[in-house]
Amino acid sequence: xxxxxxxxxxxxxxxxxxxxxxxxxxxxxxxxxxxxxxxxxxxxxxxxxxxxxxxxxxxxxxxxxxxxxxxxxxxxxxxxxxxxxxxxxxxxxxxxxxxxxx
Amino acid sequence: xxxxxxxxxxxxxxxxxxxxxxxxxxxxxxxxxxxxxxxxxxxxxxxxxxxxxxxxxxxxxxxxxxxxxxxxxxxxxxxxxxxxxxxxxxxxxxxxxxxxxxxxxxxxxxxxxxxxxxxxxxxxxxxxxxxxxxxxxxxxxxxxxxxxxxxxxxxxxxxxxxxxxxxxxxxxxxxxxxx
Amino acid sequence: xxxxxxxxxxxxxxxxxxxxxxxxxxxxxxxxxxxxxxxxxxxxxxxxxxxxxxxxxxxxxxxxxxxxxxxxxxxxxxxxxxxxxxxxxxxxxxxxxxxxxxxxxxxxxxxxxxxxxxxxxxxxxxxxxxxxxxxxxxxxxxxxxxxxxxxxxxxxxxxxxxxxxxxxxxxxxxxxxxxxxxxxxxxxxxxxxxxxxxxxxxxxxxxxxxxxxxxxxxxxxxxxxxxxxxxxxxxxxxxxxxxxxxxxxxxxxxxxxxxxxxxxxxxxxxxxxxxxxxxxxxxxxxxxxxxxxxxxxxxxxxxxxxxxxxxxxxxxxxxxxxxxxxxxxxxxxxxxxxxxxxxxxxxxxxxxxxxxxxxxxxxxxxxxxxxxxxxxxxxxxxxxxxxxxxxxxxxxxxxxxxxxxxxxxxxxxxxxxxxxxxxxxxxxxxxxxxxxxxxxxxxxxxxxxxxxxxxxxxxxxxxxxxxxxxxxxxxxxxxxxxxxxxxxxxxxxxxxxxxxxxxxxxxxxxxxxxxxxxxxxxxxxxxxxxxxxxxxxxxxxxxxxxxxxxxxxxxxxxxxxxxxxxxxxxxxxxxxxxxxxxxxxxxxxxxxxxxxxxxxxxxxxxxxxxxxxxxxxxxxxxxxxxxxxxxxxxxxxxxxx
Numbered sequence: 024x025x026x027x028x029x030x031x032x033x034x035x036x037x038x039x040x041x042x043x044x045x046x047x048x049x050x051x052x053x054x055x056x057x058x059x060x061x062x063x064x065x066x067x068x069x070x071x072x073x074x075x076x077x078x079x080x081x082x083x084x085x086x087x088x089x090x091x092x093x094x095x096x097x098x099x100x101x102x103x104x105x106x107x108x109x110x111x112x113x114x115x116x117x118x119x120x121x122x123x124x125x
Numbered sequence: 126x127x128x129x130x131x132x133x134x135x136x137x138x139x140x141x142x143x144x145x146x147x148x149x150x151x152x153x154x155x156x157x158x159x160x161x162x163x164x165x166x167x168x169x170x171x172x173x174x175x176x177x178x179x180x181x182x183x184x185x186x187x188x189x190x191x192x193x194x195x196x197x198x199x200x201x202x203x204x205x206x207x208x209x210x211x212x213x214x215x216x217x218x219x220x221x222x223x224x225x226x227x228x229x230x231x232x233x234x235x236x237x238x239x240x241x242x243x244x245x246x247x248x249x250x251x252x253x254x255x256x257x258x259x260x261x262x263x264x265x266x267x268x269x270x271x272x273x274x275x276x277x278x279x280x281x282x283x284x285x286x287x288x289x290x291x292x293x294x295x296x297x298x299x300x301x302x303x304x
Numbered sequence: 305x306x307x308x309x310x311x312x313x314x315x316x317x318x319x320x321x322x323x324x325x326x327x328x329x330x331x332x333x334x335x336x337x338x339x340x341x342x343x344x345x346x347x348x349x350x351x352x353x354x355x356x357x358x359x360x361x362x363x364x365x366x367x368x369x370x371x372x373x374x375x376x377x378x379x380x381x382x383x384x385x386x387x388x389x390x391x392x393x394x395x396x397x398x399x400x401x402x403x404x405x406x407x408x409x410x411x412x413x414x415x416x417x418x419x420x421x422x423x424x425x426x427x428x429x430x431x432x433x434x435x436x437x438x439x440x441x442x443x444x445x446x447x448x449x450x451x452x453x454x455x456x457x458x459x460x461x462x463x464x465x466x467x468x469x470x471x472x473x474x475x476x477x478x479x480x481x482x483x484x485x486x487x488x489x490x491x492x493x494x495x496x497x498x499x500x501x502x503x504x505x506x507x508x509x510x511x512x513x514x515x516x517x518x519x520x521x522x523x524x525x526x527x528x529x530x531x532x533x534x535x536x537x538x539x540x541x542x543x544x545x546x547x548x549x550x551x552x553x554x555x556x557x558x559x560x561x562x563x564x565x566x567x568x569x570x571x572x573x574x575x576x577x578x579x580x581x582x583x584x585x586x587x588x589x590x591x592x593x594x595x596x597x598x599x600x601x602x603x604x605x606x607x608x609x610x611x612x613x614x615x616x617x618x619x620x621x622x623x624x625x626x627x628x629x630x631x632x633x634x635x636x637x638x639x640x641x642x643x644x645x646x647x648x649x650x651x652x653x654x655x656x657x658x659x660x661x662x663x664x665x666x667x668x669x670x671x672x673x674x675x676x677x678x679x680x681x682x683x684x685x686x687x688x689x690x691x692x693x694x695x696x697x698x699x700x701x702x703x704x705x706x707x708x709x710x711x712x713x714x715x716x717x718x719x720x721x722x723x724x725x726x727x728x729x730x731x732x733x734x735x736x737x738x739x740x741x742x743x744x745x746x747x748x749x750x751x752x753x754x755x756x757x758x759x760x761x762x763x764x765x766x767x768x769x770x771x772x773x774x775x776x777x778x779x780x781x782x783x784x785x786x787x788x789x790x791x792x793x794x795x796x797x798x799x800x801x802x803x804x805x806x807x808x809x810x811x812x813x814x815x816x817x818x819x820x821x822x823x824x825x826x827x828x829x830x831x832x833x834x835x836x837x838x839x840x841x842x843x844x845x846x847x848x849x850x851x852x853x854x855x856x857x858x859x860x861x862x863x864x865x866x867x868x869x870x871x872x873x874x875x876x877x878x879x880x881x882x883x884x885x886x887x888x889x890x891x892x893x894x895x896x897x898x899x900x901x902x903x904x905x906x907x908x909x910x911x912x913x914x915x916x917x918x919x920x921x922x923x924x925x926x927x928x929x930x931x932x933x934x935x936x937x938x939x940x941x942x943x944x945x
Contacts, residue, residue: 024145025148028251028255029152033185036156039239041159042242045926046927047229052213055210057163067185071189073189084193084270091202092289093288096289096292098209099293100292102209102213102296109216117229118229120921123918229923245937
């Protein structure tokens with residue numbers, strides 16, 4: 024019905040939007056949200072290929088599940104870090120945190 | 126989707142067309158929400174838009190015969206992770222101020238980079254002659270998925286649990302208030 | 305014993321080595337070493353003499369150099385001349401060294417003195433033993449060296465050092481002539497052996513020139529005019545040195561040389577008569593200077609010059625044995641005169657006879673021997689001087705040289721005059737200044753006595769009382785060269801005796817009578833002449849202007865040239881090196897260091913620019929990473945077409 028390429032294009036669009044967000048958001052939480060978007064775009068890819076390449080062992084879906092789990096874990100740890108940084112530096116804007124500047 | 130299609134067949138509407146139209150609408154709105162998320166000045170709004178985008182993606186999963194995954198997506202992503210994001214946003218103040226810029230100064234460059242990437246991806250995708258497999262699986266039943274998890278993919282399953290444990294412990298350690 | 309005659313000079317040489325190396329340790333014993341060596345030489349000479357009398361005139365040969373047609377060997381010859389010289393040199397030398405024990409007893413360089421004396425004895429002995437020119441020349445220079453060392457023995461005195469140099473340089477001029485003469489002989493005859501040369505037939509013109517050149521060398525060494533200037537100054541040395549070297553032995557080396565090469569002079573006639581002319585002229589000239597001089601040793605020095613002139617006169621008129629006879633007797637009484645003078649100087653501490661006077665009562669032995677020597681040199685019979693001088697005068701007259709005879713006679717008169725002037729002024733009369741004379745020790749008076757004894761009797765061997773044994777002994781092999789006429793012997797004897805006594809009488813009247821009124825009045829009448837003679841005819845000053853000053857100016861000029869041109873050149877090279885060094889240092893500093901520094905600066909600048917990439921912002925890094933990925937993709941894209 025819907026050709027494979029359309030799904031892929033959709034996932035590409037979402038990936039690029041997420042990339043743009045990861046590069047431009049000042050708020051650290053915003054960056055993390057953009058990263059979630061990127062992961063989801065990758066998920067779409069997995070499911071698409073799972074359906075259209077027709078493997079009987081459902082590797083794509085399993086992989087997508089694992090990705091979701093990992094995304095969750097990373098979001099947890101990331102947010103814990105953000106909160107710790109917020110406690111220290113009193114800010115969550117990424118462009119204010121430049122201790123490693125030359 | 127085949128069951129749905131059968132049902133829709135009964136209603137007499139041009140099913141394929143309708144499905145297709147709905148797909149594109151959902152896809153467009155997902156993209157719209159995603160864009161709104163990355164450029165919204167209010168990060169709280171951004172989180173809401175993220176939730177909406179994720180729901181949109183879940184609907185798309187439905188089109189791909191991945192019902193379980195769609196549900197999982199909504200449950201975990203929207204239900205847990207976005208909630209977590211909102212917690213973090215609440216905890217880290219300054220969401221009220223509208224005058225604070227939310228995008229940093231490398232907007233133009235990033236836009237260009239993202240756009241070029243997009244073009245690249247699209248070009249690749251369109252160039253490639255996608256062949257659909259001869260026989261497709263009719264979708265994976267839930268029971269079958271569960272069985273797969275416990276047999277063929279038990280290793281990743283266990284590793285995931287370890288990762289989750291590590292994340293848990295790590296989050297607690299990092300988040301602990303220091304004496 | 306003749307065969308072992310080469311041992312004669314070896315003992316003094318050994319004494320020299322011992323005294324030089326160990327002198328400081330053995331101190332006073334060095335005198336014993338030297339005297340012992342000289343005594344042994346004397347006895348060996350005696351043995352050689354006796355051996356020669358027994359009929360053995362051989363010589364040993366040592367090979368040295370061999371050219372194609374010629375060869376130079378070292379060898380020893382014993383003939384009458386050698387025998388006489390050996391005996392004279394070794395005996396007088398031993399006595400003088402005994403005298404030196406007392407004279408030099410307070411000197412710090414006692415052993416060095418005896419070392420030099422021993423070296424001199426060795427050189428002189430080899431010189432008279434030599435059978436070829438090379439050996440003779442080597443040890444000719446050897447005695448010259450010893451003379452230099454001993455004249456400037458007290459080198460702390462500037463005058464002594466200068467005198468030594470003057471002696472060496474003046475005799476050097478003569479020696480150069482001698483050496484050229486030797487080379488000429490070698491090129492003409494191909495050999496330098498005396499015997500071989502005598503019988504060779506080379507280029508006769510070369511031989512004649514060689515004869516004159518040899519005469520040149522003899523004139524230099526024997527202090528004849530015009531090379532006489534070094535001998536009076538040589539009196540700066542210790543008195544035993546003056547006695548041995550500049551009275552008895554070295555100055556007569558010239559006479560010995562002429563006698564040794566007598567055949568050369570005799571065969572090329574103009575040279576021989578020139579010997580006589582030079583000798584006679586110098587004799588008169590030196591005697592005149594001696595009459596007005598006031599320094600004991602200088603009077604005796606001029607006396608030596610004069611007597612050596614007489615010897616050359618004797619040889620020059622053909623009297624080979626006469627000249628040799630006078631050489632022998634002169635050695636004894638001249639050495640005695642010098643030693644007495646030394647004794648007087650040792651007693652009163654001054655050399656100016658104007659300050660002395662009336663020393664005879666205090667210095668009995670010295671005075672007595674002094675008078676004996678004076679009588680001998682004056683030619684008063686029957687002392688030795690009379691016989692030898694008479695021999696010379698008769699040879700001159702009989703061989704047809706009346707002018708030379710007259711000059712010789714005049715010289716004898718002057719000799720008697722000045723020697724008794726000396727004796728009267730020193731020993732008689734009243735003391736003219738504060739003197740505290742004391743007689744010399746036995747080591748000094750015993751040699752005086754022995755020499756006095758010989759001065760008396762040495763003449764008898766040539767007198768009619770012994771049938772002219774000396775003359776018969778000292779026979780020149782080829783007497784046919786010289787016309788000999790026996791003649792007016794008694795006439796000559798009368799004349800010479802008359803000359804001697806008139807000289808003594810004149811001296812007496814001038815200096816002993818009327819408080820020397822005669823002397824003063826003659827002097828004031830001939831003041832101009834007196835001044836010239838007193839200043840030695842200004843010969844030294846003339847030489848100074850003619851030769852020495854130009855030489856000094858030339859050397860100063862050369863020095864300036866060396867300093868200004870050569871040193872300047874060297875300095876310029878050094879300056880150039882310095883400049884090059886400076887350029888190099890500039891180059892090193894600015895260009896090379898600049899390059900290195902520039903490199904460092906470039907690195908710093910570039911790193912200064914590059915580090916700005918580290919903004920510390922994560923999103924920047926992310927952007928850069930994706931940008932890079934983009935570039936790669938684009939490149940891949942383009943390549944893949």
